[in-house]
Amino acid sequence: MSxxxxxxxxxxxxxxxxxxxxxxxxxxxxxxxxxxxxxxxLALTGPSGAGKSSVLKCIYxxxxxxxxxxxxxxxxxxxxxxxxxxxTEVLRIRRGEIGYVTQFLSVVxxxxxxxxxxxxxxxxxxxxxxARRSARALLERLGIERTLxxxxxxxxxxxxxxxxxxxxxxxRPPRLLLLDEPTASLDRRAMTVVIELLAEMKxxxxxxxxxxxENSPLDALMDERYRLPAKxxxx
Amino acid sequence: MTPILSVRGLTQRYGTGCRECLSLTGARRxxxxxxxxxxxxxxxxxxxxxxxxxxxxxxxxSGSGKSTVVRLLxxxxxxxxxxxxxxxxxxxxxxxxxxxxxxxxxxRRIRNEHMGIVYQNPRLGLRMKVSAGGNIAExxxxxxxxxxxxxxxxxxxxxxxxxxPLPRMDEPPxxxxxxxxxxxxxxxxxxxxxxxxxxxxVTTGLDVSVQAKVxxxxxxLQRELGIAMLVVSHDLGVxxxxxxxxxxxxxxEIIEEGLSDQILEDPQQPYTQLLVNSVL
Numbered sequence: 146m147s148x149x150x151x152x153x154x155x156x157x158x159x160x161x162x163x164x165x166x167x168x169x170x171x172x173x174x175x176x177x178x179x180x181x182x183x184x185x186x187l188a189l190t191g192p193s194g195a196g197k198s199s200v201l202k203c204i205y206x207x208x209x210x211x212x213x214x215x216x217x218x219x220x221x222x223x224x225x226x227x228x229x230x231x232x233t234e235v236l237r238i239r240r241g242e243i244g245y246v247t248q249f250l251s252v253v254x255x256x257x258x259x260x261x262x263x264x265x266x267x268x269x270x271x272x273x274x275x276a277r278r279s280a281r282a283l284l285e286r287l288g289i290e291r292t293l294x295x296x297x298x299x300x301x302x303x304x305x306x307x308x309x310x311x312x313x314x315x316x317r318p319p320r321l322l323l324l325d326e327p328t329a330s331l332d333r334r335a336m337t338v339v340i341e342l343l344a345e346m347k348x349x350x351x352x353x354x355x356x357x358x359e360n361s362p363l364d365a366l367m368d369e370r371y372r373l374p375a376k377x378x379x380x
Numbered sequence: 381m382t383p384i385l386s387v388r389g390l391t392q393r394y395g396t397g398c399r400e401c402l403s404l405t406g407a408r409r410x411x412x413x414x415x416x417x418x419x420x421x422x423x424x425x426x427x428x429x430x431x432x433x434x435x436x437x438x439x440x441x442s443g444s445g446k447s448t449v450v451r452l453l454x455x456x457x458x459x460x461x462x463x464x465x466x467x468x469x470x471x472x473x474x475x476x477x478x479x480x481x482x483x484x485x486x487x488r489r490i491r492n493e494h495m496g497i498v499y500q501n502p503r504l505g506l507r508m509k510v511s512a513g514g515n516i517a518e519x520x521x522x523x524x525x526x527x528x529x530x531x532x533x534x535x536x537x538x539x540x541x542x543x544x545p546l547p548r549m550d551e552p553p554x555x556x557x558x559x560x561x562x563x564x565x566x567x568x569x570x571x572x573x574x575x576x577x578x579x580x581x582v583t584t585g586l587d588v589s590v591q592a593k594v595x596x597x598x599x600x601l602q603r604e605l606g607i608a609m610l611v612v613s614h615d616l617g618v619x620x621x622x623x624x625x626x627x628x629x630x631x632x633e634i635i636e637e638g639l640s641d642q643i644l645e646d647p648q649q650p651y652t653q654l655l656v657n658s659v660l
Contacts, residue, residue: 164650165657206639208646232625232639233381233431253621255596268603 146180146216146224151321151352152204153180157213157228159199172376173199177213179371181321186353186366191373197356200373201323203228204354205245206235220320240268244319248329250298250306258284258301259294262312269317276316283312287338303330311339318346324355328363336362382467383429384608385453385576390426390462392448395419397460407633407651412443422448423632426462430576435602435609437623437640439616439655445632446612450580453610454497455479455487468494468575492522496569500581502561505568508554512544512564515553516571523572538567542597559590563597570601577609583618595621616659620644628652 146153159173174196181187189197202208204215206227215227219238227235253261259280266276284294287308293301298309307330314322322343328336340362347353347366357363393401398417405412405421412421423445430436438446452459464479468490479487499505506515516535525531539549542563553561562582569577579598583591599622602609611622619626619640626643628636628651636649647653 161646162648164653202645207641209638209642209648232637233434235639236624253599255592 146218149182150180151183151218152354153214153216154178154200154204155214155216157200157203157210157215159196159203159208160211172196173208174373174376175212176374181352181354181369183218183352184347184350185368186347186355188364188367188370189354189356189373190370191375195373195376197373198325201245201325201354201356205239205243205323206232217321242320243323244314244321245323246311246314246325246327248307248326250301250310254299255297257295258289258298258309261298261309262316265313265317279316280312283316284309286342287312288335304332304335307331308335308339311342315342315346318349318351320350320352322346322351322353324353324357324363326357327355328357328361340366381431384432384467385430385610386428386465386467387449387453388427388463390449390452390464391424391460392422392445392452392457393419393460394422405631407631407635410631412445412632421632423452423629426629426632426634428627428634428637430608430610432608433606434625435611435623437619437626438610438612438629439614439619439626439643440629441614441655443631444629446629447580448632449629450497450578450610450612454495454578455491466490466494466575492519493524493572494575495578496572496574496576497578498562498565498569498580498582500584502553502558502565505565506553506561509552511550511552512539512556512567513549515564516568519568519571534571535567538571539564541601542567542570543593557590558586559594562586562594566594566597566601570605570607573605575608577607578612579609580612581614584613584615598622616644616655628655 155178157177158175161171161173163169163171177200179187189200191197199208203210204227210228213228216224217227218224220242225234259277262280262283263276266279267273281294289305289308298306311327328339331339343366355363396417397419398414400416401414401419401421402424404414404416406424414421426449438449440446451457459480462480466479479490497505513535516538517531520531520534536546536549539546544560544563544567553564583594586594595618613619623640626638626640627634628643630651636652643652644656647656
């Protein structure tokens with residue numbers, strides 16, 4: 146890996162075997178290879194169903210790839226293969242360095258929005274009061290109504306949930322940020338703030354890999370694009 | 381990182397046993413019952429590490445051996461085989477060796493001072509006719525506490541932390557609801573500030589709303605105390621809420637392990653896929 150590379154994906158493939166359907170195989174993607182330089186942003190492109198989100202999930206290890214390597218350079222130096230590193234190792238890197246924003250809210254139930262957002266800071270050693278202050282400031286900036294801060298996000302609208310998700314992922318700017326359609330259900334105003342926040346993070350060195358629809362304003366932040374290889378038509 | 385708890389080759393068998401028990405049972409044979417002698421191989425060759433501050437889940441159906449693993453780790457019974465180590469500062473006299481090789485006395489000491497357990501059935505963890513405060517005091521006494529005032533202070537602090545109304549401290553748990561009995565068990569288990577907390581199906585059988593409260597309590601205590609936990613459950617909702625890594629057991633064997641979100645989103649084994657797809 147060249148010294149300015151943060152992440153290098155080599156010949157990655159994901160296949161799902163559905164044992165409940167007689168071992169039917171579904172191809173997620175294959176032959177995926179790209180690299181991301183430190184502090185830059187890469188867009189994953191390709192038609193719907195090409196496996197873009199699955200690539201992000203493999204990098205985050207929510208999916209187990211069946212082939213290939215995900216070479217990552219941690220803050221402390223050296224190199225680890227996120228496809229094969231031990232779970233404990235992956236958890237450590239996740240907590241300290243990798244953020245992941247999806248279009249779906251995946252937070253713990255019965256926790257108020259402000260605490261959902263504050264949590265990554267609080268577990269990172271900041272006092273709870275201070276973490277909550279930062280969380281409120283971020284929610285404010287993202288245009289979440291003050292009255293919702295102490296409410297449970299389960300009841301929020303799609304756009305509100307997405308902003309809470311986003312706030313949680315960026316409150317402690319990660320080294321690597323994985324973005325899966327982070328603006329899918331946002332109005333123009335919220336979208337503008339999200340783009341601003343991303344631009345700020347990027348200027349401070351956060352590396353990004355993003356999946357988004359065509360014509361998204363996210364495109365302006367991207368330095369490079371990687372198009373996923375076409376899948377062979379099913380035989 | 382050094383694990384706080386580490387177990388290798390943990391095996392348990394109930395019954396007279398024969399030479400073929402182990403080769404004729406297990407996940408591949410789809411049974412834990414030996415067809416020759418009828419013995420049950422409750423768990424076999426179970427190995428894993430629990431790291432400081434980590435919450436590890438063990439999921440599986442009834443009969444998968446997950447509760448047997450917990451009972452063995454708590455020295456509630458003798459294993460057929462296995463190596464068990466705890467990295468605690470003053471595990472006096474253990475010499476860092478296999479805990480299963482220690483005398484019953486030394487094992488009891490380790491259990492009283494360094495381990496806490498919460499059972500599905502509160503009757504196993506509490507004396508139902510002794511007051512809630514008395515239950516906690518008893519455990520503190522076993523761990524060497526002597527000062528009555530301090531014991532009482534600790535007990536009331538714990539009951540407060542686990543949201544048991546203090547006026548009920550002197551009432552016996554048999555007067556309590558199921559959810560409150562679990563909270564007293566949790567207070568008791570935490571009283572000695574154990575290095576490891578074992579939770580065996582702690583919300584099974586409770587009403588859903590009560591389940592949620594007990595789980596939220598466990599979550600907040602974990603965050604506050606940073607205690608390492610082993611969470612055994614058949615319920616993937618519990619696993620999702622509490623754990624970061626998960627082990628899947630079937631017919632006494634570990635068949636799959638991974639990050640909890642990976643187990644839930646991309647299960648590999650047929651049984652795990654069935655489990656994940658069976659969630660209502």
